[in-house]
Amino acid sequence: MPAKILVSACLLGDPVRYNGSDKRIDHPLLAEWQREGLLVPICPEVAGGLPTPRPPAEIEGGGNGDDVLEGRLRILDASGNDVSAPFITGAGLALRLAQEHGCRFALLTDGSPSCGSREIHDGSFSGFRHSGEGATAALLRRHGIEVFAHSELDALAARIAEEH
Numbered sequence: 001m002p003a004k005i006l007v008s009a010c011l012l013g014d015p016v017r018y019n020g021s022d023k024r025i026d027h028p029l030l031a032e033w034q035r036e037g038l039l040v041p042i043c044p045e046v047a048g049g050l051p052t053p054r055p056p057a058e059i060e061g062g063g064n065g066d067d068v069l070e071g072r073l074r075i076l077d078a079s080g081n082d083v084s085a086p087f088i089t090g091a092g093l094a095l096r097l098a099q100e101h102g103c104r105f106a107l108l109t110d111g112s113p114s115c116g117s118r119e120i121h122d123g124s125f126s127g128f129r130h131s132g133e134g135a136t137a138a139l140l141r142r143h144g145i146e147v148f149a150h151s152e153l154d155a156l157a158a159r160i161a162e163e164h
């Protein structure tokens with residue numbers, strides 16, 4: 001049985017982003033994996049209890065998901081409210097779901113304070129990004145799940161092919 005892949009729900013067309021939109025990717029590989037039942041979708045922020053739409057949120061101080069998981073930095077919404085708790089809860093639920101399904105890989109939407117795996121916003125709400133990862137990507141990686149950004153779909157396919 002090929003490895004299952006945890007996937008950001010917005011990549012499959014679920015309108016769960018902060019602004020009520022999706023980030024659907026129309027790629028034959030993704031459609032094939034979906035047909036084969038290999039995709040395990042989750043939106044960590046919605047799973048953690050946040051509504052849609054919701055204010056945008058960023059990790060403060062140019063920090064990373066690890067800083068949030070270890071309580072060094074917070075995730076703040078655009079009004080300055082501390083929303084770290086639902087983000088951490090959602091990350092934990094994403095990890096549990098991945099483990100329940102035996103996912104060894106994840107394909108996540110880059111740039112998000114939850115799902116970002118290559119870069120995230122810098123906490124200034126000015127559109128600037130830096131290299132880094134969100135809370136869910138960081139927690140998954142801590143537990144040995146290989147995380148790929150949505151721009152790395154072909155790299156993920158190559159990695160999966162190596163295993164078979």
Ligand code: SF4
Nearest residue numbers: 008010017043109115
């Ligand atoms: Fe998409 Fe992840 Fe943001 Fe949910 S938390 S909307 S799955 S990027």
